[in-house]
Amino acid sequence: MTGRERLTFGLGADSIVPSRPSAAAAVLNREPEPVRFRHIETWDWGWGGLLLFTVLLFFRPQDQIPGMRHAHVAEIAALLGLSAMVLLNLSRRQAIIRITPELVGVFAMGGVILATAPTSFWPGGAIGVFTNLLTPVMFVFMLIVNCVTSPRRIERICWVIVLAFGYMCLWVILNYLRGTNMVEGDRVAGPVGGFFENPNDLALNLASFLPLALMYVKRPGPFVKRVLSAGVAVVMLMVIVLTKSRGGMLGTVAMLVTFLLVSRSLTPAMLIALVVTGMLVLPVMPQSFWARMASITDADKDPTGSRAERKELFKLGWEVFLDNPITGVGAGQFQNMDIPGQPKRWRETHNALLQVASELGIFGVMAFAFLIVRGFSAALWTRRHLAWIYHKRPRKPRRDPEDDGLDQDERAFLQTHGAAMVASMVGWFVCAFFASVAYNWTFYYVLGLSVTARDLIHARARAYARANALATGKRVAA
Numbered sequence: 036m037t038g039r040e041r042l043t044f045g046l047g048a049d050s051i052v053p054s055r056p057s058a059a060a061a062v063l064n065r066e067p068e069p070v071r072f073r074h075i076e077t078w079d080w081g082w083g084g085l086l087l088f089t090v091l092l093f094f095r096p097q098d099q100i101p102g103m104r105h106a107h108v109a110e111i112a113a114l115l116g117l118s119a120m121v122l123l124n125l126s127r128r129q130a131i132i133r134i135t136p137e138l139v140g141v142f143a144m145g146g147v148i149l150a151t152a153p154t155s156f157w158p159g160g161a162i163g164v165f166t167n168l169l170t171p172v173m174f175v176f177m178l179i180v181n182c183v184t185s186p187r188r189i190e191r192i193c194w195v196i197v198l199a200f201g202y203m204c205l206w207v208i209l210n211y212l213r214g215t216n217m218v219e220g221d222r223v224a225g226p227v228g229g230f231f232e233n234p235n236d237l238a239l240n241l242a243s244f245l246p247l248a249l250m251y252v253k254r255p256g257p258f259v260k261r262v263l264s265a266g267v268a269v270v271m272l273m274v275i276v277l278t279k280s281r282g283g284m285l286g287t288v289a290m291l292v293t294f295l296l297v298s299r300s301l302t303p304a305m306l307i308a309l310v311v312t313g314m315l316v317l318p319v320m321p322q323s324f325w326a327r328m329a330s331i332t333d334a335d336k337d338p339t340g341s342r343a344e345r346k347e348l349f350k351l352g353w354e355v356f357l358d359n360p361i362t363g364v365g366a367g368q369f370q371n372m373d374i375p376g377q378p379k380r381w382r383e384t385h386n387a388l389l390q391v392a393s394e395l396g397i398f399g400v401m402a403f404a405f406l407i408v409r410g411f412s413a414a415l416w417t418r419r420h421l422a423w424i425y426h427k428r429p430r431k432p433r434r435d436p437e438d439d440g441l442d443q444d445e446r447a448f449l450q451t452h453g454a455a456m457v458a459s460m461v462g463w464f465v466c467a468f469f470a471s472v473a474y475n476w477t478f479y480y481v482l483g484l485s486v487t488a489r490d491l492i493h494a495r496a497r498a499y500a501r502a503n504a505l506a507t508g509k510r511v512a513a
Contacts (some may be wrong), residue, residue: 074213079123082188084116085178087191092476093199112144113171116178122133137409137486141176141479143402145169147395148366155365156372164366168474179483180490186445189452189488194249196480201267204274211277219339221323222278230475238283239466241271243477244292245287246455246462253298254451276320279327282469287382290462292419297418298454345385345469352384363396366474387467387478403473410460410482413489417453420492421446439492440499449488456485 046356088109097103124131132138148169152161183189206226210216218224218234225231231240248271251264275287295301330337351374355364363371369390370382384390392400441449459481472478 048337076120079119079182081116081120081123081178082182083105084112084114084119084183085175085182086122086191086195087112087176088116088175088418089195090199092229093196093425094202095229095231097356098196098229101159110171113175113178116182117174120178122182132177135180135490137406137413137482138177139181140402140409141173144395145173146479147399147402151362151365151399154362157365157369157482160367160371161365164474169366172474172479176479176483179480180487183483183487184491186452186488186491187447188440188459189484189491190448193250193452193484196244197248197251197264197267200241200248200271201263203227204241204267204270207237207271207274207277221321222279223370230472230477234278235280235282236471236472236475238275238280239286239463239470239472240477241275241278242283242286242290242462242466243459243481244460245271245275246290249294249298250451250455250456253300257501275322277326280327281328281331282313282466284328285331285469286462286464286466289465290458292456293461294454297457298451348385349381349389352361352386352389352393355390356396359393359396361396361398363392363394366394369393369471383471385469387471387473390471391473406478406482407460407464409456410478410485412487413455414453414460416456417485417488419453421450431450440495440502449492452484452488456481456488 091097091109091112096107097108121131147167148161148165152158152165155161183192200473202227203436207216207223210226211223216224216226222234223237224234225237231237233274245268248264248268251300252261252268254261272287275283295305330342355369355372355374369384384393388400390401393402439446463478463481467473467478
């Protein structure tokens with residue numbers, strides 16, 4: 036090979052393929068052969084800034100170390116990543132950012148917040164939601180879709196999240212044993228602030244990211260890593276129980292069923308293991324847990340009255356949307372309005388779609404629903420596209436699996452990852468039906484991890500086709 040040529044997205048600085056002199060030589064020798072595609076992992080500070088931001092977001096040392104709370108270290112890491120990404124793309128004479136439909140959808144959400152702020156109940160508060168919540172989400176999501184450009188990078192971010200939840204859950208269990216940091220008497224709260232602090236939000240995050248730990252248990256790999264992932268999955272399930280979150284439990288059940296079905300893990304051996312586990316675990320669950328779960332269907336068993344109040348808030352959220360269908364009442368402003376009949380203790384819609392509909396109107400809920408659909412479709416596409424790995428006889432003929440530029444380990448990881456992200460989306464969606472979390476980080480990280488896998492497969496296949504076209508002297512469709 037006499038020369039080398041770099042490719043873009045996921046194959047930019049990370050991939051090397053034969054250049055045109057090599058292709059010309061192959062043609063002259065009349066022995067054109069497909070290239071052997073190689074992927075070489077490299078470091079860049081755009082990716083480094085995103086990885087550091089993810090560590091700070093999920094481990095949250097700024098909530099634990101005095102002096103870090105006001106240092107804005109997470110924001111600095113994100114700005115470092117964005118600046119490095121822009122400079123690197125300019126140095127390669129590439130587009131500054133890669134535009135995807137999901138990135139457009141996230142920015143559309145921000146645009147709707149700004150457009151509806153002047154007519155909102157409190158314009159300053161709506162602008163505050165944009166600057167403090169959605170602006171960081173917009174730019175970090177931009178980093179995710181532009182810098183998570185290889186299966187290894189996807190795996191590293193997932194592993195950081197799994198380790199963070201393992202650390203956090205051990206801390207929560209320790210607090211439970213000591214009887215500290217409890218709410219409503221016997222419910223555990225998150226040990227850190229942000230979007231983990233509330234028991235319901237903590238349970239939502241656990242239900243949304245538990246499939247990542249299960250992914251490492253299912254995927255062949257180092258024994259120590261699989262055992263550690265299994266341990267993290269167990270403590271995550273324990274903490275979900277200790278939060279006694281009804282929405283979190285419903286989301287967890289839906290997520291687990293989805294993961295077992297989509298990952299094709301529901302084998303006879305697995306069924307036996309689940310039955311045995313249920314027989315051992317269910318009888319020792321706290322009675323207070325079962326009493327709270329029973330209140331899902333029986334209002335008389337809910338001494339806090341939160342079930343009845345949530346039903347009223349659902350109705351009020353819908354009424355507010357019908358009264359303000361175009362502009363809503365402004366981002367974050369449902370809780371600030373004095374609505375006749377509104378419960379005084381809970382002032383949220385407790386439903387993510389209703390939250391967006393009542394606060395941002397029809398255009399906001401369209402943008403948000405678009406993102407949800409894209410997240411599901413991306414994860415399902417990845418799972419189905421690589422399903423041939425587990426089928427000796429596919430139902431219909433498929434293309435040669437070797438023409439996607441992925442090696443066997445990468446295909447196996449992305450296939451399992453796709454199943455995990457379908458389950459993550461299901462877990463988040465069910466929990467979000469009972470929580471006002473439309474602007475929180477959870478959904479946008481799950482969405483980002485779903486779409487980057489799909490985009491990576493597309494980009495790698497295109498680059499592989501171009502590489503073989505150069506090597507064999509053939510033309511390839513743009």
